[in-house]
Amino acid sequence: MNHTPVEGFSKLSKEGKIEWLVNEYLNGSEKSIQTLKQYWNDDADLQRLHDEFSENTLSNFYMPFGFAPNFLIDGELQCLPMAIEESSVVAAASKAAKFWINRGGFKTKILSKVKLGHVHFMFGGDKEKLDRFFLETVLAKLFIDTEPITKNMQARGGGILNLKLVDKTEDIPDYYQIHAEFDTVDSMGANFINSCLEQFAQTLKREVYESDVFTSEEKDSLQIVMCILTNYTPDCLVRAEVSCPVEDLAEGNVSSEMFVEKFTRAVRIAEVEPYRATTHNKGIMNGIDAVVIATGNDFRAVEACAHTYASKDGKYSSLTHCEVKDGVFRFWLDLPISLGTVGGLTSLHPLVKLALEVLGNPNAEKLMGIVAVGGLAQNFAALRSLVTTGIQQGHMKMHLLNILNQLEATEEEKEYFVNYFKDKTVSHHGVISEFCNLRGVKSVEELKK
Ligand code: MEV
Numbered sequence: 001m002n003h004t005p006v007e008g009f010s011k012l013s014k015e016g017k018i019e020w021l022v023n024e025y026l027n028g029s030e031k032s033i034q035t036l037k038q039y040w041n042d043d044a045d046l047q048r049l050h051d052e053f054s055e056n057t058l059s060n061f062y063m064p065f066g067f068a069p070n071f072l073i074d075g076e077l078q079c080l081p082m083a084i085e086e087s088s089v090v091a092a093a094s095k096a097a098k099f100w101i102n103r104g105g106f107k108t109k110i111l112s113k114v115k116l117g118h119v120h121f122m123f124g125g126d127k128e129k130l131d132r133f134f135l136e137t138v139l140a141k142l143f144i145d146t147e148p149i150t151k152n153m154q155a156r157g158g159g160i161l162n163l164k165l166v167d168k169t170e171d172i173p174d175y176y177q178i179h180a181e182f183d184t185v186d187s188m189g190a191n192f193i194n195s196c197l198e199q200f201a202q203t204l205k206r207e208v209y210e211s212d213v214f215t216s217e218e219k220d221s222l223q224i225v226m227c228i229l230t231n232y233t234p235d236c237l238v239r240a241e242v243s244c245p246v247e248d249l250a251e252g253n254v255s256s257e258m259f260v261e262k263f264t265r266a267v268r269i270a271e272v273e274p275y276r277a278t279t280h281n282k283g284i285m286n287g288i289d290a291v292v293i294a295t296g297n298d299f300r301a302v303e304a305c306a307h308t309y310a311s312k313d314g315k316y317s318s319l320t321h322c323e324v325k326d327g328v329f330r331f332w333l334d335l336p337i338s339l340g341t342v343g344g345l346t347s348l349h350p351l352v353k354l355a356l357e358v359l360g361n362p363n364a365e366k367l368m369g370i371v372a373v374g375g376l377a378q379n380f381a382a383l384r385s386l387v388t389t390g391i392q393q394g395h396m397k398m399h400l401l402n403i404l405n406q407l408e409a410t411e412e413e414k415e416y417f418v419n420y421f422k423d424k425t426v427s428h429h430g431v432i433s434e435f436c437n438l439r440g441v442k443s444v445e446e447l448k449k
Contacts, residue, residue, distance in 0.1 A: 072106065074106070092381035116230045141203050145203045149192065235336070284379045320376065333379065339367050393425050403432075
């Protein structure tokens with residue numbers, strides 16, 4: 001089907017946008033209009049708030065908002081807010097939390113907290129001259145010119161930590177950077193960093209143009225390419241870990257030694273094998289993203305950073321590691337992550353505010369630890385299942401309701417199936433076949449008639 005481009009879509013009213021969308025892409029279906037509108041909030045102010053988070057908002061997209069209790073983190077009992085659609089994630093987190101609550105709980109540690117940004121620029125002149133000029137003339141002015149931007153941040157204990165000129169001409173001819181390090185305290189700091197960077201670029205340009213150090217060709221060769229923070233923050237790093245004596249790790253009919261051997265082997269495989277590392281880390285991100293979204297942070301930034309870090313040694317690898325030393329099993333996650341507990345959605349979205357309140361309104365450092373624990377717990381739960389019962393037993397149990405909802409099962413039928421599969425492994429085929437039995441039909445197609 002051919003569609004016609006639309007002019008000024010963002011300027012249409014919400015009703016106008018829906019009308020256009022439904023006529024152009026949904027055959028004018030009244031049902032589609034109803035589907036979009038049934039997720040509107042009755043509270044007009046609340047709806048407006050959500051509409052204004054983003055452009056061209058036509059409805060709200062629900063995501064399950066669950067809680068995983070019993071997380072003992074640095075001696076404090078926490079209940080983790082998790083926004084995630086995957087059926088087994090909150091259950092797995094809760095299971096891991098319960099497992100570790102009697103084994104010392106989770107410990108966290110901030111290893112460093114530096115955020116980064118760059119002015120990427122081209123300069124075709126003398127390198128040594130630029131180097132000297134940057135150190136002797138530009139550097140101090142970069143700090144002075146950004147004072148109006150950094151004043152408030154400094155009052156909160158943050159600001160610009162360090163600035164340096166980086167020669168990248170071996171990668172791309174004439175390419176340089178101002179590499180800038182920041183402490184943004186409890187904010188993620190994207191706007192702060194980008195504003196500083198844009199000022200750095202102006203200052204650099206002004207100083208070069210006004211100086212009598214460079215020739216006019218050198219001056220003309222200076223071109224600012226872009227000013228932007230990097231989401232790769234390897235020095236904004238938190239460690240979450242668990243440890244306990246090996247003998248505390250017996251698992252059903254698997255001895256503690258056997259469990260540790262299998263578990264350790266699974267982590268080693270993820271350390272050396274990118275195919276496995278990707279899925280291993282995906283499981284970690286299940287826990288991380290869920291808490292990051294629930295607390296109003298930018299999960300795309302968190303994902304991008306984590307995966308770059310996982311490749312830092314030249315090969316994509318596991319984000320978690322484990323060891324056994326002197327009879328003690330230790331399992332940990334080093335996670336670079338830039339989070340905010342002020343600014344952004346944190347004070348706007350009512351559910352985010354609630355989530356942060358449940359966590360005791362943590363500062364950014366504490367939230368970094370909590371989020372890392374979410375990832376470590378998830379990975380522990382996944383590996384524990386994978387090396388013992390297999391993942392499908394628990395996973396499919398949680399998926400059962402999705403299959404039954406697809407089949408449009410009644411509440412009584414759902415209850416029947418939960419009981420039916422109590423001591424059996426759930427499979428898609430098994431559910432369909434028993435469902436047909438129950439309804440007295442031969443196939444799902446017959447149900448639809
Ligand atoms: C599923 O979302 C995540 C797992 O595949 C993670 C893993 O394999 O470690 C279970």
